[in-house]
Amino acid sequence: MTGKYDGYKDEELLRMMRNGESEVADYLVDKYKYLVRQKARALYLAGGDQEDLIQEGMLGLFKAIQGYQEDREASFATFAALCIDRQLYSAISMSQRQKHQPLNSFVSLSEPVSEQELRLIDEETPEEILINRENLDRIHEKIRKILSPFEYEVLQLYLKGYGYQQIARQMQKPPKAIDNALQRIRSKVRSSMDEQRASGE
Numbered sequence: 001m002t003g004k005y006d007g008y009k010d011e012e013l014l015r016m017m018r019n020g021e022s023e024v025a026d027y028l029v030d031k032y033k034y035l036v037r038q039k040a041r042a043l044y045l046a047g048g049d050q051e052d053l054i055q056e057g058m059l060g061l062f063k064a065i066q067g068y069q070e071d072r073e074a075s076f077a078t079f080a081a082l083c084i085d086r087q088l089y090s091a092i093s094m095s096q097r098q099k100h101q102p103l104n105s106f107v108s109l110s111e112p113v114s115e116q117e118l119r120l121i122d123e124e125t126p127e128e129i130l131i132n133r134e135n136l137d138r139i140h141e142k143i144r145k146i147l148s149p150f151e152y153e154v155l156q157l158y159l160k161g162y163g164y165q166q167i168a169r170q171m172q173k174p175p176k177a178i179d180n181a182l183q184r185i186r187s188k189v190r191s192s193m194d195e196q197r198a199s200g201e
Contacts, residue, residue, distance in 0.1 A: 010076035014068055028065050029058070032080055036061055038161045039084050043092070053088060060087025146188050154181045 005013060005027045017024035036057035040050055064083035068076050144152060157167045164182075168175040 011070055014065070014070075014076060017065075025062075025065050029061060032061055032077075033058065034161060035081060036084055038159070039081075039088060041161070042159050043088060053091070056087050056091040057084045060084040063087065142192055143189060146192055147185060151181050151185050151188075154178055155185050158182060 005024065008016070010028065013024045013028060017028075036054055040053035040057050043053055060083040061080055064076070064080040067083070068079050074082075147155065153171065154167060157170065162170070164175050164178050167173075167178045171178070
């Protein structure tokens with residue numbers, strides 16, 4: 001199926017899908033599932049599960065495939081990324097409401113979505129999923145300070161979608177060292193967020 005649709009632009013594929021070629025949807029899901037995984041791993045959720053986030057992200061991707069309109073002044077790739085982000089943030093927001101915890105009990109280590117970009121999706125995006133950019137910048141800077149240079153480099157590669165083995169080869173370190181570094185990163189990030197909430201920042 002991959003060879004059949006290679007060479008077509010996403011927008012052309014979506015027109016083909018609406019004309020009855022249902023296989024196109026599967027092709028686009030397969031093409032963009034890497035983006036879902038990349039965005040899911042950029043979210044650190046206390047007590048959460050990355051596989052749950054991946055499932056939510058895949059739902060966002062499916063919604064993008066079904067809802068994309070060419071007159072939105074955005075490419076499908078951009079629209080899909082925004083839909084995935086919105087689905088992830090909405091799921092986390094719901095999770096936190098159920099646990100009676102504030103929304104800032106999670107932190108995205110990827111770039112935040114702007115309000116202008118969110119309007120590409122629709123005008124009814126809940127305000128609660130918008131993260132204060134100034135606060136997020138402060139969090140990013142704090143994370144950079146609490147991580148060692150080695151941990152920060154591991155984190156950057158991890159957020160780009162590299163696996164343990166790939167990071168280990170690229171940094172010429174044992175895979176166990178990468179695994180340990182990622183565990184330390186998670187612990188430091190969550191501790192930092194706990195301290196921030198405790199201090200009322």
